Amino acid sequence: MAVLKPFKGLRPPKDLAEKVASRPYDVLNSREAREEAKGNPYSLLHIIKPEIDLPEEISLYDESVYQKAKENFEKFKANGWLKPDDEEYLYIYAQTMNGKTQYGIVGCASVDDYLNNVIKKHELTRKDKEEDRMKHVRVTNANMEPVFFTYPALPEVDQIVADFVKNHEPEYNFTAEDGFGHHFWVIKDKDLINRIVELFATLPSTYVADGHHRTAAAALVGAEKRKANPNHTGKEEYNYFLAVHFPADQLTIIDYNRVIKDLNGMTKEELLEKLAHSFNIREVGEEAYRPQSLHNFSMYLDGKWYSLTAKNGTYDDNDPIGVLDVTILTNEVLEPLFGIKDLRTDKRIDFVGGIRGLGELKKRVDSGEMAVAFALYPVSMDQLIRIADSGKIMPPKTTWFEPKLRSGLIVHELD
Numbered sequence: 001m002a003v004l005k006p007f008k009g010l011r012p013p014k015d016l017a018e019k020v021a022s023r024p025y026d027v028l029n030s031r032e033a034r035e036e037a038k039g040n041p042y043s044l045l046h047i048i049k050p051e052i053d054l055p056e057e058i059s060l061y062d063e064s065v066y067q068k069a070k071e072n073f074e075k076f077k078a079n080g081w082l083k084p085d086d087e088e089y090l091y092i093y094a095q096t097m098n099g100k101t102q103y104g105i106v107g108c109a110s111v112d113d114y115l116n117n118v119i120k121k122h123e124l125t126r127k128d129k130e131e132d133r134m135k136h137v138r139v140t141n142a143n144m145e146p147v148f149f150t151y152p153a154l155p156e157v158d159q160i161v162a163d164f165v166k167n168h169e170p171e172y173n174f175t176a177e178d179g180f181g182h183h184f185w186v187i188k189d190k191d192l193i194n195r196i197v198e199l200f201a202t203l204p205s206t207y208v209a210d211g212h213h214r215t216a217a218a219a220l221v222g223a224e225k226r227k228a229n230p231n232h233t234g235k236e237e238y239n240y241f242l243a244v245h246f247p248a249d250q251l252t253i254i255d256y257n258r259v260i261k262d263l264n265g266m267t268k269e270e271l272l273e274k275l276a277h278s279f280n281i282r283e284v285g286e287e288a289y290r291p292q293s294l295h296n297f298s299m300y301l302d303g304k305w306y307s308l309t310a311k312n313g314t315y316d317d318n319d320p321i322g323v324l325d326v327t328i329l330t331n332e333v334l335e336p337l338f339g340i341k342d343l344r345t346d347k348r349i350d351f352v353g354g355i356r357g358l359g360e361l362k363k364r365v366d367s368g369e370m371a372v373a374f375a376l377y378p379v380s381m382d383q384l385i386r387i388a389d390s391g392k393i394m395p396p397k398t399t400w401f402e403p404k405l406r407s408g409l410i411v412h413e414l415d
Contacts, residue, residue, distance in 0.1 A: 003110035004200035044408030096181030108240035111222035120388035133217030143242035147211035153247035242412035255354035
């Protein structure tokens with residue numbers, strides 16, 4: 001059974017929320033973060049990307065970077081830019097993109113649920129990234145950014161949220177510079193909070209949608225703290241971490257596409273000839289072509305778009321991993337034709353979130369930076385849940401969720 005716990009959120013005053021709220025730490029590099037936070041001392045980027053307040057040449061993993069995060073966090077609290085709520089509450093965080101709004105319950109997930117696989121994962125984490133976020137949690141003693149969870153929809157929770165939103169003004173309500181709307185409510189009614197907690201306890205599992213490294217870091221630091229506390233009871237705040245839980249039927253996964261630097265010694269004609277062993281190929285022309293269904297890909301090569309449809313035998317519809325288009329592309333194209341064996345470390349391949357559009361693939365190939373691009377049909381939420389339930393792991397860079405959660409609307413302290 002899944003644990004959802006109310007908590008005393010640390011939040012910005014209403015008039016500062018839009019200025020404090022930032023994009024997550026892992027979707028922009030240091031240069032972009034410096035630019036985004038320029039002239040805005042309130043941006044949470046000063047805490048989650050604290051290198052922006054240090055010399056440009058500094059290593060992201062230098063001890064002074066973590067200390068700067070702690071120093072800036074203390075400053076935000078001292079200045080009243082982040083203030084604690086009086087009591088433990090649950091919250092609603094909604095996001096609007098392209099006229100569609102998704103509603104999540106903000107509450108704490110349980111470290112035990114993560115360790116016992118009640119919270120299910122679908123991606124591997126990298127130790128270096130895990131350790132970086134663990135240091136950040138240790139030094140700030142807080143979950144500065146929520147993780148993005150999903151769960152099979154509960155109709156009564158949907159109804160509670162719909163009624164609450166209809167009858168209450170949001171605490172925060174703004175449209176960010178990227179055009180996405182962010183709306184936030186505080187649930188103070190104890191009976192309502194208890195009912196939502198009860199309903200979540202009927203779920204056998206919840207699922208990490210986005211933020212596997214932050215989830216792992218939060219859970220592992222919680223486990224460290226309990227070992228270090230001789231008077232540990234299990235009730236301490238460090239036994240929980242910050243998450244936004246969205247019902248699966250409200251979420252959409254966007255395609256996550258691939259661009260490759262060179263043709264691995266092949267000519268264009270040789271590549272097309274080899275691809276024809278595994279795919280039915282149709283030249284589309286100069287008009288951008290988007291994959292139409294599972295097992296249909298698009299390729300951009302030498303100024304032209306192609307439709308590639310995987311032939312029978314290149315996939316296994318009965319295997320949650322074998323059915324994935326990323327698996328087909330890896331097994332039939334990336335490994336045998338391009339010699340790319342490890343998607344996480346090979347420098348010849350890069351990944352482009354579908355939010356950037358097919359135009360980004362064309363641009364990177366036309367510029368000469370890349371030689372060929374492949375666009376994939378997006379994975380479904382059902383596929384994600386089936387893979388997580390089977391205990392298997394998706395290949396790297398399979399899912400892209402949009403919009404991203406804004407960081408800074410709420411923080412969870414571990415004491």
